Amino acid sequence: MIKRCPQHGFFRGEHCECGLAGQLILDEAKTEQLGRLVAGGLRHFPHDLGLEMDSQGWVDLSKLEDVVQRRHRWASRDQVLALAQSDPKQRYEISNQRIRARYGHSIDIELDHPESHHSLLYYGASEEEADRILEIGLKSASQRYVHLSTTPGKAWEVAGYRTGNPRVIQVDADLARGEGVKMMTVNDDIVISEKVPAQFLCILSTKDIPRPVENRQD
Structure with a gap:
């Protein structure tokens, strides 16, 4: 499940790292439903959902929210943000009202993450x-x-x-x-x-x- 802490923002689990229980944003079932749709749209089939994606994997955040709300009437902008910002594996990034998956794509894009310097x-x-x-x-x-x-x-x-x-x-x-x-x-x-x-x-x-x-x- 995803909750919101008034001090630290969105988090997953029963309690924030500060100990507060927080406000419920998405239960486990809705987290899974929304996660599958967002991951599919940003990693595998953006055009099937009517999303325009640039060569580096970015899509307009408001357009993604529109798609999500057409598929799941209960979904909101806050819930899309909660899903992306609380992801424990850092699957998503948001910048300048755009969103993209950081990795895991099956479509042909050219990501621009920093060069690795691991030996x-x-x-x-x-x-x-x-x-x-x-x-x-x-x-x-x-x-x-x-x-x-x-x-x-x-x-x-x-x-x-x-x-x-x-x-x-x-x-x-x-x-x-x-x-x-x-x-x-x-x-x-x-x-x-x-x-x-x-x-x-x-x-x-x-x-x-x-x-x-x-x-x-x-």
């Missing part, structure tokens, strides 16, 4: 996927960019959501950038990249991977 990055995969990736390199089959993790533990967590036998591929990001591979920082956990050739990849030994407590990430 090493990581990708979580199943054992079968890892063998194939080491042969042909990293390229997403369904998304515009490859999503890389900034730590081996986070990559293990990502892979663990899809497979019971995760493998972590290490990316020599310094060498890849030196050969012209574009890499951009999305947030503290995620870097997005163009295709990464196989010569910059290797498998990490499982003993070198700190295991997270929970195995889940979108």
Whole structure:
């Protein structure tokens, strides 16, 4: 659920970090419904919803609100803002009355996030996927960019959501950038990249991977 704290704004869960219960903005069911629509419109099918998207993924915030309200009569501008601003994985950004998804696109856009300066990055995969990736390199089959993790533990967590036998591929990001591979920082956990050739990849030994407590990430 999403609530609003009078001191700290929108938050998810029962209580704000300050301890206040806050005002309910969206219950769990409506958060899921609204989240699916907004994610679909900003990542996958903007034109199906009548949204005009520029080459960097931005759409007019008021137009998105109109679309949302046509689909869900209970929805309001505040609820769209609450969804975007409280997202724990920082999926969205808002600027100058525009909104976009920060990552996860299946449509052809050119994002302009800051260049990543990580020396090493990581990708979580199943054992079968890892063998194939080491042969042909990293390229997403369904998304515009490859999503890389900034730590081996986070990559293990990502892979663990899809497979019971995760493998972590290490990316020599310094060498890849030196050969012209574009890499951009999305947030503290995620870097997005163009295709990464196989010569910059290797498998990490499982003993070198700190295991997270929970195995889940979108």
